[in-house]
Amino acid sequence: MRRLVCLAVIAGVGCASAPRRSLEIFPLAGATCSRGFDPGERHFALDVAAAEGTPVVASGAGLVLRASVHPTYGLTVILEHPRLVYTLYAHLASASVVPGDRVDAGDRIGAVGRSGNARGAHLHFEVLAAGAPLPIRATGPIGLRGEEHRLDPAALVDAPPGCGPPIPRAAASLR
Secondary structure (H helix, E strand, O other), rough: OOOOOOOOHHHHHOOOOOOOOOOOOOOOOOOEEEEEEEEHHOOEEEEOOOOOOOOOOOOOEEEEEEEEOOOOOOEEEEEEEEHHEEEEEEEEEEEOOOOOOOEOOOOOOEEEEEEOOOOEEEEEEEEOOOOOOOOOOOOOOOOOOOOOOOOOOOEEEEEEEOOOOOOOOOOOOOO
């Protein structure tokens, strides 16, 4: 059972805008994290090793904002979920969605790959939250820098082994 706690300190948003139940499932079944969320190392995501072509599913219902190639992330899908929560799925081999599509939790959005700056087949999974819509670009640079708005995915969805406990953050966890 998840505790629903305000993320105001982490995301700089009010409690009414906190990402409550926006995300329901982890995007890869039966996977293991190869690298966790580590702001100290400037890694604001979970890297999840899987065979190339393994289906990647939406963590929650949302709107596809981006399904295009980025120089570093490779083929990337970004979804906007309720309460201004966003998920980013990078290094994909293929995308099953296009901008403007609406998806439900568990819908296939792509397949694991090694596109962009990837050393092997894996999913790079990020979660972001904000108090106002983020300036996500459909192509080219994503439009976000640094750690602003980024949250530990392991604190928001049931993450697989190897993701470790979430990085301790003031006043926050949705577990």
